[in-house]
Amino acid sequence: MNHDDTTAAARRRPMRTLALAASTVALLVPQALVASPATAASSDAARGPRGVSAVTYDLGDQAYRLPGTGEPVEIAGTVHYPTDLGTTPLPLVVLLHGWHETCADRAAAEARTAAELAQDWEAYEAASRKLFSWPCAPGTRPIANDRGYDYLGEELARRGFVVVSIRANGINASSVWGDENASARADLINRHLALWQRLAASGRGGLVGAFRDAATGQPRRVDFRDRVDLNRVGTMGHSRGGAGVTWQAADRHKDQWPTGVKVKAVLALAPAYNVMTEDMTAYEITKTPVAVLRGTCDGQVGTEAFSFAAEATARSTAGFHQLAIPGANHNYFNTEWSPRSGEVAARDDAAHDADRPGQCTEPGGSAYAPQLTEAEQRRGVAAYAEGFFRQYIGDGRRF
Template sequence: MKRHKRTRTPARLLGLSAAVLTAAAAAFTYTAATGTAIPNEATEPSAAPSSGATRTVRYDLGNKAWHLPQTGEPGELAGVVHYPADLGTGRHPLIVMLHGLHDTCADRKAEAARTAAEKSGDDAAYEAANAKLAAWPCAPGTPALPSQRGYDYLGRKLAARGFVVVSVGANGINASSVMGDDNAAARADLINRHLRMWQQLSAKGQGELAWKFTDPATGAARRVGFAHHVDMGNVGIMGHSRAGAGVTWQAADSHRKQWPKGVDVKAVAALAPAYNVMTEDMANYRITKTPFAAFRGTCDGQVGGEALPFAADAATGNRSGFHRFAIRGANHNFFNTQWSPQSRQVAAFDDATPVKGHPGKCTDREDGPPARQLTEPQQRHVATTYLDAFFRRYLLGDTGQNLILTGARHPDAAITDVDVTSAAP
């Protein structure tokens, strides 16, 4: 039974792996003291200089251009691309971002019907409305819910740093029947499919993406010279929610052979990852050869507190760099603008649990510790700060970001506290 409001998975009985905190490198834990931000430190020159100006294009090869390997169900091959306006003469690291589980079709009438059915307890009406909201492809005349556009704020920031950033759609997976580890595997396969297309485009200017870029606003064709300007040997991936599990699966040591030829993933970030915590084979998630970062908000109403210990367990033995960030007052949905109330999008909601008698305070469970809830812009600002630092460090070699990644410096201390645990390389 599909519900638009995801329920928290039972906690996996895992403790923080001692190996993560003691092996290979010194591990540090810091908590920001609000109002004690340290001035910016000088950083090394960026390996991919950019003027800061960016542009955006999109591509869409069709709602049935790809099929889930487990079931054959259809999925889209679509993405929005943010990139430096001047690609120059060199190659730019590629970052691929993937969204998690959410409704797939922006059907407002179905949303209203589902809300009414939920209030009245009419299960049949609820399921009928839910089927329309969680379909793929969507019914004629019903637009797809563009979850991939929910990270535009992050894509533009990273593009201004010199990265080529593509956020891809996964509505087909969200509407499919795959669950648990199979869901993570399907998302990993989708990422690899996009990486293969970008490898072909970068190497020879050919393949499925050639001549397929359009203007996001007008739909007019846009010609962009990505050929020989994307460094496929220097790739970062970021997944939110269920896609957090997907990128961990994709970057796992045991799945590296599935990466397309010529592609090397150098950094993986799991944002509020919704792992299958009942998995019996951690080898499918074990990352020891790739820098890895995991993030979770203390007011996340969708993903339980077991997410960070699970990520730590997956990083056991990682000597490349492992970083965990617990963001005080952050929920689950505000990381994606399309899932957040200010967007007025279908199925957008605030998933944080309010604290009775304490307006403005939130938690992740009824008996959990309270925190001042971050606004949508605040939460995205903090996420951008730490994701930017992570990718700059491991894709551009900017060691000046180590101060942020180890918790020695808290650039957003005036906004909120961020608990940082780091096993630096």
């Protein structure tokens, strides 16, 4: 199966493909995030931008075990929400990161780099095991991969969404791969959604008493009962998280959604699919709107991100959108993976040419574009995500 080209079935139906110049992203985003007169007329956004609060929850590094392997996975996440939750239940957006190091072991990262230069692959694997372990060794801090989307959570919460970014370090450190990895990530999403459905419906369940202030770590009581609408759920998955949200929303897997939960919009951000899958029906989505974004300087995911998603939605009667962002790479979408964070294993994954300063392309590519800064890239995806989720689970205005 060739995923480098959109299939004939996908080509038979209209499909929106957008390509924004790097300068256009930077210039249009501030205007896109400012409330317009039309905003004031809509029901959900009539109050305009809202104050935002943030809490975390962590039910343990080994809160559940992966089916089949028994490997431990945490149930933990970061929540951004309007400080004033109001009286009308708000839509919920779930964010899921992809495959990245799990433990902030700087010595192991340095040893891995040295081993790679020396082509000592045994030492390389030993160092990698320390960086991809779960739980992390005593005294080693876990990398907060879920916090890499705080900027997105804040922006969506400002616009009237409750946003939960969930951590999947245990899956990153596990042995599950390919479609099994996507399935495991989907199961993790469903476990979080079940907790939120019970909390919103009855004020009970595992999240009661679990919230802590995201800045201070002090216990916080937040009453989400009757304030979160689990019939209006959107998901965003980055990298392998993109495969996870596609799998979770697929027609074949809807029966695994918790009772009382409806996923109505899926955003795959630079998704890393298993392009060798032999069963595309496992990813097929026909009734849920899907959007796919990818940067032209992505050093980890190729254009198959578009063609795979197009094939998965080829028979869809809902919206399908795809956006190519010139000058965007893979890692800048997550602040923890980006160089300015100073975090272990953070890097710029775009390809560069010394003769083209300030420009980038994908590995092996020949089409260069001015590279977006970390802040520009995030403003772009925040504006797009807000418009996408607003249309499909918010007030319904087109983006």
